[in-house]
Amino acid sequence: MAVPKRKVSKARRDKRRSAVWKLDAPALSRCSNCGELTSPHRVCKNCGFYKGVEVIKKDA
Structure with a gap:
């Protein structure tokens, strides 16, 4: 069974985990008919x- 030779530092551990918490803005595009932002x-x-x-x- 694989066992780490050295302790992983907090900085190294947190750098690896940082990408998981990043949020992406939702993708939006303009409607070709009315110009409203939609998915x-x-x-x-x-x-x-x-x-x-x-x-x-849709009723006007």
């Missing part, structure tokens, strides 16, 4: 359009 590859919640095609009927 990419999703139907726009504001107007119901996706790639220039009306997918969901």
Whole structure:
């Protein structure tokens, strides 16, 4: 069984763990119809359009 030869310092340990806690900003793209910010590859919640095609009927 593998056993470490030396103690891993707190700095070295924390540097390795630091990447796990980083948060990414959510990806957003503009709707081609109304210009509202939406998640990419999703139907726009504001107007119901996706790639220039009306997918969901929305009342004006």
